[in-house]
Amino acid sequence: MSDGTLFSMDTPPTEARFQNRLWVADALDLTGAALVGWGAVRAAEWVSTPALLGFAMGVAWVVLSCMGGLTGLTPGRHALGLKLERAEGRAPGLGAGLLRALTAPVELVLQVVLQHRPLDAQLGVHAAAIPGGIRGWARSLPLPLVELVLLAGAVWSIVTPTRQEMLQYLDRTLTGWHCCHGTREATWQCRASLSRAVRNANGGDTEVSEFLRNECPVAATRIKP
Incomplete structure (x- = not known):
C-alpha cells in the first residue's frame, strides 16, 4: 500500500471533518433562537401562549438560518471557529x-443515529474552519x-x-406587600419587581406611579418628583 493511499484513508473527508463541532453549533444556535423568540414575546408584553411562543421562536430560527445562509456564519458556528460553505468555498446562499x-x-x-449529515450533503453544504486563524x-x-447582543437582550x-407580572406580584400577593413595605429581606x-416598577413610573406610567405612591413606600422614595 503506497503512502498516498494510506494518507487518503486516514484523512476524513471535508464533510465529516467538522461535523461534530457543527452539531454543537447548531444546537447552540437553535437554543439561542428559542431564547430570542421567547424574549421578544416578553419584551412586547404579549401573553405567552404556547402557540405564540412557538411562532416567535420559529421566526427567530428562520431569520438566523437565513443570515447563516447568506454569510456562512452564526453565533454558534463562530464560537466554535466554523463557517458553513459549499464545495467551492462560497456561502450557502439564502435558499x-x-x-x-x-x-x-x-x-x-440524524447525526446521532447515522454519524453523518445526509441532509447537509443533499444541500451541498458542509462546515469548514474560519480561515486566517x-x-x-x-x-x-x-x-x-x-446577534449575541440580541440574545443578551432576550435573556x-x-x-x-x-x-403585568410586576403589578400582580406587588399588589396582589403577601410577599409583594412585604416587599413594598420592607418588612422582610x-x-x-x-x-426585580421594584426596579421594573420604578422604571415604569419614572417613564410616565401614571397607573404604576400612583400605585407606588399609595401602596409601595419602599419604591415611592425612588420615584422622580
Whole structure:
C-alpha cells in the first residue's frame, strides 16, 4: 500500500471533518433562537401562549438560518471557529439557509443515529474552519456579535418581570406587600419587581406611579418628583 493511499484513508473527508463541532453549533444556535423568540414575546408584553411562543421562536430560527445562509456564519458556528460553505468555498446562499431552517433540527437527531449529515450533503453544504486563524476569526466577529447582543437582550427580557407580572406580584400577593413595605429581606423577585416598577413610573406610567405612591413606600422614595 503506497503512502498516498494510506494518507487518503486516514484523512476524513471535508464533510465529516467538522461535523461534530457543527452539531454543537447548531444546537447552540437553535437554543439561542428559542431564547430570542421567547424574549421578544416578553419584551412586547404579549401573553405567552404556547402557540405564540412557538411562532416567535420559529421566526427567530428562520431569520438566523437565513443570515447563516447568506454569510456562512452564526453565533454558534463562530464560537466554535466554523463557517458553513459549499464545495467551492462560497456561502450557502439564502435558499440553502431557508431549507436548512427545516433540515438542521432534524439533522441534530440524524447525526446521532447515522454519524453523518445526509441532509447537509443533499444541500451541498458542509462546515469548514474560519480561515486566517485568530485574525480571521476576529475579522468575522461583527455579525455574530450583533446577534449575541440580541440574545443578551432576550435573556434580560426573560428574567425581568413584565408589567403585568410586576403589578400582580406587588399588589396582589403577601410577599409583594412585604416587599413594598420592607418588612422582610428582599428577594431577587422583589428587587426585580421594584426596579421594573420604578422604571415604569419614572417613564410616565401614571397607573404604576400612583400605585407606588399609595401602596409601595419602599419604591415611592425612588420615584422622580
